Amino acid sequence: MILVPSAKRCITPMKLYTYPNGKNAAKSLVAAQLVGVKIELPPFQMGVTNKTPEFLAKKNPHGKVPVLELDDGRCIFESNAIARYVARLGGDSAKLFGTSTWDLGQVEMWIDVSTNEIDAPLNSWVLPIKGVWPKDAAKEKAAQEAVRKGLAVLEKHLMTHTYLVGDTVTLADIVCVCNLFPGFTVPGVFDANFRKGFPNTTRYFTTVVNQPAFKKVLGEAKLC
Ligand SMILES: N[C@@H](CCC(=O)N[C@@H](CS)C(=O)NCC(=O)O)C(=O)O
Structure with missing residues (x-):
């Protein structure tokens, strides 16, 4: 269709x-x-x-x-x-938008969720570590809390889903995994201890990021 x-x-x-x-x-x-x-x-x-x-x-x-x-x-x-x-x-x-109108709505929903609820606060956590934004301890703490809240929703969904929508990679997974990439790879962000609280999200990230199209663009994703 x-x-x-x-x-x-x-x-x-x-x-x-x-x-x-x-x-x-x-x-x-x-x-x-x-x-x-x-x-x-x-x-x-x-x-x-x-x-x-x-x-x-x-x-x-x-x-x-x-x-x-x-x-x-x-x-x-x-x-x-x-x-x-x-x-x-x-x-x-x-191919990347699912096979039904419902799938399309879900793909768009997860693109927005990962952008608004994960990427936005994750930037406030990662960019000061990378020296791109000035450090501000209070802002970073708030950002970390917001990221945890966003990830908790993802974690629950991924308990029963391999991909965000349907049985194959969609644009929702592409946007979400790219948004998660700095969290999982920049030292001191989603470290081993943090990842213990998000096993489904960690499994999802490693499953998707190791697929050839992702590897070709993002390279080897070495977890921080
Ligand atoms: N929401 C935009 C963000 C674009 C953005 O902030 N780009 C940054 C680099 S990641 C940039 O070009 N910054 C240059 C500047 O602000 O002068 C998108 O998703 O493309």
């Missing part, structure tokens, strides 16, 4: 503006692997390329990445929007 209109397949490869190993860019790069779409990574210097007048005028006025440039020069920003677009390019909309 075709639920989502497929986007036109580009002949000239699309370009994804991003810095190396970004988990937001990985969402669309994994989707591209799974639907058989080619995406090029043009030379990019974080903080320089994305602040040029040309980038701000034509690619993303927010000066942020990732940005997907189509073969005709039009651009899409916001990593989930880019991932949705790429996922629809394969021609088989069922």
Whole structure:
């Protein structure tokens, strides 16, 4: 059943503006692997390329990445929007969006849950550790609590599900696993002790992240 209109397949490869190993860019790069779409990574210097007048005028006025440039020069920003677009390019909309209207709703729901309830607070935990954001102990404690709450919901769902929706990887798993990636891999975040409280989420993450399309984009996920 075709639920989502497929986007036109580009002949000239699309370009994804991003810095190396970004988990937001990985969402669309994994989707591209799974639907058989080619995406090029043009030379990019974080903080320089994305602040040029040309980038701000034509690619993303927010000066942020990732940005997907189509073969005709039009651009899409916001990593989930880019991932949705790429996922629809394969021609088989069922592949990453499930096989029913219910599945599609669930895929969209889990994309939003993992973005709002996990990725948002996880950034406030991980980015100060990576030195990207300033340290603020009170904010980090609140972020950790919020991540635990978000993960508790995921953990319960994954007690009886291998994947978030249906029996195969969907875009929900791609977005969720990319969002979880820094938590499971940045030292001091989801460490062995933390993981004991989330066995289903840990099993889910390792199951999905070790699949070839994920490994090709994200590399070896060494748990922290
Ligand atoms: N919600 C956006 C977040 C984009 C974002 O914050 N990108 C960061 C890198 S992860 C960025 O480009 N920052 C540059 C800046 O803020 O100047 C998405 O999912 O694409």
